[in-house]
Amino acid sequence: MNKEVINLKDVWVRYEDITVLEGINLVVQQHDFLGLIGPNGGGKSTLIKVILGMIKPCQGTVSVLDAPPRKSRKYIGYVPQYSLFDLNFPITVWEVGLMGRLGHRGLFSRYNSEDKQAVYKALDTVEMLEYKDRQIGKLSGGQRQRVFIARALAADPKLLLLDEPASGIDTHMQTEFYELLEKLKKSMAIVMVSHDISAISMYMDKIACLNRKLYYHDSKELTSDDLEATYQCPVEFIAHGVPHRVLKSH
Amino acid sequence: MLEILHYEIIRNAIIIGVLASIACGIIGVYVVVKRIVFISGGIAHASFGGVGLGYYLGIDPILGVLPFSIVSALSMGLVSRRSKLPEDTAIGILWAMGMAIGIILVNLTPGYAPDLMTYLFGSILFVSNSDIILMLILDAIIILIVLVFYKEFMALCFDEEFAEVSGVPVERLYLVLLCLIALTVVVLMQVVGIIMVIALLTIPAAFSREFTNDIRKMMGISMIFGAVFCILGISLSIVFFVPSGATIILCMAVFYCLYLGFNYIR
Numbered sequence: 092m093n094k095e096v097i098n099l100k101d102v103w104v105r106y107e108d109i110t111v112l113e114g115i116n117l118v119v120q121q122h123d124f125l126g127l128i129g130p131n132g133g134g135k136s137t138l139i140k141v142i143l144g145m146i147k148p149c150q151g152t153v154s155v156l157d158a159p160p161r162k163s164r165k166y167i168g169y170v171p172q173y174s175l176f177d178l179n180f181p182i183t184v185w186e187v188g189l190m191g192r193l194g195h196r197g198l199f200s201r202y203n204s205e206d207k208q209a210v211y212k213a214l215d216t217v218e219m220l221e222y223k224d225r226q227i228g229k230l231s232g233g234q235r236q237r238v239f240i241a242r243a244l245a246a247d248p249k250l251l252l253l254d255e256p257a258s259g260i261d262t263h264m265q266t267e268f269y270e271l272l273e274k275l276k277k278s279m280a281i282v283m284v285s286h287d288i289s290a291i292s293m294y295m296d297k298i299a300c301l302n303r304k305l306y307y308h309d310s311k312e313l314t315s316d317d318l319e320a321t322y323q324c325p326v327e328f329i330a331h332g333v334p335h336r337v338l339k340s341h
Numbered sequence: 342m343l344e345i346l347h348y349e350i351i352r353n354a355i356i357i358g359v360l361a362s363i364a365c366g367i368i369g370v371y372v373v374v375k376r377i378v379f380i381s382g383g384i385a386h387a388s389f390g391g392v393g394l395g396y397y398l399g400i401d402p403i404l405g406v407l408p409f410s411i412v413s414a415l416s417m418g419l420v421s422r423r424s425k426l427p428e429d430t431a432i433g434i435l436w437a438m439g440m441a442i443g444i445i446l447v448n449l450t451p452g453y454a455p456d457l458m459t460y461l462f463g464s465i466l467f468v469s470n471s472d473i474i475l476m477l478i479l480d481a482i483i484i485l486i487v488l489v490f491y492k493e494f495m496a497l498c499f500d501e502e503f504a505e506v507s508g509v510p511v512e513r514l515y516l517v518l519l520c521l522i523a524l525t526v527v528v529l530m531q532v533v534g535i536i537m538v539i540a541l542l543t544i545p546a547a548f549s550r551e552f553t554n555d556i557r558k559m560m561g562i563s564m565i566f567g568a569v570f571c572i573l574g575i576s577l578s579i580v581f582f583v584p585s586g587a588t589i590i591l592c593m594a595v596f597y598c599l600y601l602g603f604n605y606i607r
Binding site for chain 2: 143145161164165167169171176177179180181182183186187189190191193194196197198199201202226242246
């Protein structure tokens with residue numbers, strides 16, 4: 092029996108008078124790998140923040156692992172858009188990893204050996220253990236990305252949320268990156284925001300399009316109507332072979 | 342007789358230098374890595390309102406500055422985060438407001454404010470034993486709070502969003518950090534004065550960044566820089582009869598600039 096990891100029912104988000112999300116319904120199950128695409132300003136990051144419990148919807152219900160998102164935060168691994176960091180910040184790979192344990196270790200207590208083991212394991216999974224004493228700015232873009240994934244993994248998450256993680260990584264690194272996610276999928280659900288539709292289609296099980304409304308059929312297939320409605324202009328598509336089909340035959 | 346006096350001045354200079362360097366070494370590193378130099382400058386300058394409050398109430402101005410700087414830190418933190426004004430606009434307004442309150446209160450106080458310049462530009466000759474005890478207590482509070490919240494402050498400075506997602510009370514901790522800056526302002530004010538506090542919060546920390554990638558080592562190194570430059574500055578000011586605060590700042594700035602220039606040429 093598949094377990095529901097995310098369940099959004101009729102979720103609306105408004106900033107003042109502007110509606111950002113409109114009637115979103117979404118169910119993500121264990122071992123799902125969902126790709127979330129859509130134009131800039133379409134509400135992708137907002138939706139991620141709703142799932143994280145950082146934005147409260149003005150209507151509708153959000154549940155993560157059968158609880159309100161704030162209660163389930165411990166089990167969510169979050170990988171933000173990495174371009175936002177100060178690369179000169181005096182912090183090592185190891186210390187970044189330890190941050191992933193903040194949700195398990197409350198205020199007034201120090202990191203213990205359990206935390207250190209979790210970080211060790213997470214850095215090992217992403218093959219960054221040998222760089223653990225390196226300052227975060229002295230890594231390549233792809234390596235840094237893996238460190239941020241390790242930070243999310245250190246929390247032992249049941250849900251991994253990635254916000255445009257592949258931007259700024261070269262193509263060759265991206266293949267490695269998606270293979271890593273493929274491996275992680277076995278033990279958690281993954282939701283990933285991206286612009287890169289072609290890469291998404293190769294590795295993801297399900298794809299949703301978001302532009303205020305969510306177009307989603309619980310599968311990998313999108314109709315060209317979905318894409319047109321999302322991007323509000325005709326979208327030209329390069330068809331992949333059958334194994335990677337995104338659009339129905341047409 | 343003169344020798345004893347000299348001995349006392351030098352002993353005081355060393356004690357004050359060390360006490361100042363503890364506060365500026367630890368908190369200065371957070372100010373520099375979290376890039377909150379502007380809000381720190383705002384807290385320092387707005388504290389002048391506290392000097393005015395002290396004169397007006399007829400108490401030791403330091404006792405006016407302590408609550409006033411904490412209130413300015415909290416209001417700057419809250420206004421810059423919650424109002425729709427851009428952060429730097431909000432800080433700029435509160436910065437000048439605090440100083441204006443100070444000027445009005447000093448003006449309303451009957452008589453002449455003899456040592457007003459001391460608070461603006463610092464003078465260790467006016468530092469009494471009770472001031473030293475106050476510095477000691479404030480240093481102890483700063484060390485204690487930083488030890489307790491070390492991992493949260495690290496997360497807050499590096500990645501606020503992730504800290505929030507992890508359940509860290511980000512806004513409250515940010516306000517705690519600003520209050521620590523306010524306490525640091527009170528410690529440093531006696532040494533270099535309100536106007537120049539910001540230099541002591543930035544130069545040693547920025548200088549220490551040149552030598553390490555580790556935030557704890559940065560704190561250690563900037564404490565050493567702070568102590569060395571404070572003691573050097575105070576000694577030079579005694580020898581050449583120039584104001585101690587300005588001498589300390591110039592010592593630091595000149596050494597830092599020489600270091601940067603030397604590195605650039607190499």
